[in-house]
Amino acid sequence: MKFDLHTHHFRCGHADGNIREYVEAAIGAGLKVIGISDHTPYFGSPEEQPFPFIAMGKAEIANYVNEVLQLKQEYEGKIDVLLGIESDFFPEHAESYRQALSLYPFDYIIGSVHQVSGVSIFNKNRWKGFTPKQKIAEKEEYFSLIRQSAQSGMFQILGHIDAMKGNYPSFSDILTEDALEETLKVIAECGVAIEINTSGKTKMSGGWYPSNEILERAHYHGVEVTFGSDAHKPSRVGEDFEEVAAVLKDIGFTEWVYYKQKRKVTVPL
Template sequence: MKFDLHTHHFRCGHADGTIRDYVEAAVSAGLQAIGISDHTPYFGEKAEQAFPAIAMGKSEIANYVEEVLQLKKEYEGKIDVLLGIESDYFPEHFETYRKVLSNYPFDYIIGSVHSVGGVSIFNKNRWKKLNDKQHIEVKEEYYRLIQDSARSGLFQFLGHIDAMKGNYPAFSDIPAERMMDETLQVIAEHGVAIEINTSGKTKLSGGWYPSDSILERACHFGVDVTFGSDAHKPSRVADELNQVAARLKEIGFKEWVYFKNKEKISVPL
């Protein structure tokens, strides 16, 4: 079975195309399921749309959900259109996010850490003037947040768990192996999956999130895996899906998972 659970569209302000464009791209790519998973609004902010170039406005989430549900009905029998959403993990606003998101019939919610210490993980300037000890502290805080997101019970899978390397490839070389193993164990214990996300190729790091070394450890600890292109334009739907499946088999995975009605469904690779 072929699927892609991570896609965006124009509402977030930094992606191209309509939801229908992504569904049609998935049909053309021969997928059996396509997940629509745009960024949640910033529910922790007072403004209607606090960051127009990053996430949709609060009033748009109902329109988003309605549109996906309509397309789900329209394409029934042709492709399974899944209602997802990508939610930031902000500990201080977590209950607000949980309460709002509980109002909608999501097939799954992706939990992603995009900010550490109030600074974007993709901001390469954050690393300037930090010594070796501070580099380790930042990396460990990133993984503490990922651990907490896994424990939260809100998310079916976690997005791009080493994406902090995106615009700072040296992130991968910061020593924190113990923390990485601890994080994967927490993820496995709480039955949360991680995605192989092929959007790393659009950043300075290139390649996929997470790295092969992390995937090898994930396999060792019994972490479930899923696939997401993190497409911000329809042409990237299912990007490198077959290559990812082949690599997972080489690492030792036998199956991967997708989600419907928040139920985990395992399918052979």
């Protein structure tokens, strides 16, 4: 059974298409389940929309939820439309996010770390002038934030857990094995799934998030996995689903999961 839990649309300011187009694309790609998971508003500021090209405005989230719920009802029997959302994780604002998101009936929430030390993980210039020691410290802080997000209890899924390599492929070569192992152990203990996110191919690193090597370690630690294209245009919905399934089987996974009403649904590979 094909599913995709990670899709965006025009409200976030950096994706193309409306939600209906993603649902139709999912049907065309043979999916049985499509999760809509646009970026949350930025709840760490009193401003309505401090980052209009990154996240929707606060007043728009209710419209977003209502539209997805209407489409869920309209497409019932054709495809299962799930109400998801992708939330940033900022420890200092976690309670604000928790309270704001608790107002809506999300099927699942994806927790993603997009900033470390106040700078986007995708900023190509963030590594300039860093010593090897500073690079290690930044990578360790990234994984620390991921561990904290798993422990927060706010999320069913963690998004693209090695996406810091996206526009800096050398990130993968920074040696912090203990940080990665500890992170995977914590994720497994917390019962949170990680996604195989196929949008890495749209960045300088190419490939998927996380790498096959990390997936092998995740399997060893008993981490559960799910699938998300992280599509920012309808044509990418479900992209590489079969290829990801084949790799997971080779690694030794026998199933993956998705979430409905925040309850885990297991799907055989």
